[in-house]
Amino acid sequence: MKTTLLLASCLILGMVTCTAPQENSDKTEQLPEPSTSIGVRLAQQQVEGYNRRDLDAFLAPYSDSVKVYNKHELSYQGIDKMRAANAEWFASVDTLHAKILDRISEGNTVIDHEEVYYKLKDGQANTMHSIAIYTIQNEKIQEIIFLEVGNN
Numbered sequence: 001m002k003t004t005l006l007l008a009s010c011l012i013l014g015m016v017t018c019t020a021p022q023e024n025s026d027k028t029e030q031l032p033e034p035s036t037s038i039g040v041r042l043a044q045q046q047v048e049g050y051n052r053r054d055l056d057a058f059l060a061p062y063s064d065s066v067k068v069y070n071k072h073e074l075s076y077q078g079i080d081k082m083r084a085a086n087a088e089w090f091a092s093v094d095t096l097h098a099k100i101l102d103r104i105s106e107g108n109t110v111i112d113h114e115e116v117y118y119k120l121k122d123g124q125a126n127t128m129h130s131i132a133i134y135t136i137q138n139e140k141i142q143e144i145i146f147l148e149v150g151n152n
Contacts, residue, residue: 039110039136040103046141047098047112053090059083063140070146095119101129110134113149 042061049057064079076085090096095118102113112132119125128148135143 037105037110038139039108039134040105042136042139042141043103043110043112043132043134044100047100047114050098051096053093053096055083055087055090058086061141063137063142066141067143068146069144071148072145092120093118094121095125108136110136 046058046061049055049060052058059079059082062079062082065077066079066082067077068075068082068085076082097117099115099117100112101115104111110133112134114130114132116128116130117125118128130149131147133145133147134141
């Protein structure tokens, strides 16, 4: 009987200590909301213009001397060449939508992991995944590097 009573007492004592609230356990550290950097705002602005196929809105965040790289090779430089290339692209598609899957921002660099769905005027559709690395200077996108990571 003493053994049973002792065992029951230990079980009750164990349950009380196991279920007792821990000091400071209900306090969670609240981190401040990060402020949106100029680079993130510029990257988002050009994505929104791209999705609307609004050439002026798309180009507004870019520097006049923007450099565009494909896999680290310079494709072209300057806003006029960027305008011509994207005007042609926008005209060739019926449907176009870029979705940002992930975005990293540090200092003057923004990195987007993008999924771009497009449907050409001839009906051919595709989904492309790429990494876009934006370098910001003087509150404009000065450089963008595209790294294609796959097509579906």
